[in-house]
Amino acid sequence: MSNAVSRRPSPVLGAQPSALxxxxxxxxxxxxxxxxxxxxxxxxxxxxxxxxxxSQHQRRDIGLTEEDLSEMASRLRWSRHI
Structure with missing residues (x-):
């Protein structure tokens, strides 16, 4: 009888080792x-x-209005848009 170990799929959920x-x-x-x-x-x-x-001056420099900031402040934290 041979001492070689057979290569069989993992018994866990029948999945292959690479899938696990x-x-x-x-x-x-x-x-x-x-x-x-x-x-x-x-x-x-x-x-x-x-x-x-x-400040209003800073907002103008980057092109944001008061409405833009109000909208951004009301967004939820997980909203992707800044």
Whole structure:
């Protein structure tokens, strides 16, 4: 009898080892993706707060009106548009 180990698919959910590796990598990347998203939300919130404190002269220099700032301030933190 041979001592060779046969190469069979992983018994876990019948998935191949490469598929399990891909799933594991995706699961391990999830916390980093969530952290990146939260950092983006915080940066947008800070940018909107700093724009709300701009003087009229500063707003004119960058081409923003009072209505633009009011709209930006009312957006939710996860809104992509600054």
């Amino acid at each position: 590796t891909d799933i594991l990598k995706a699961v391990l990347r999830l916390p980093l993706a969530v952290l990146d998203l939260m950092i983006d939300w915080q940066q947008r919130s800070e940018e909107r707060a700093s724009m709300a404190q701009m």
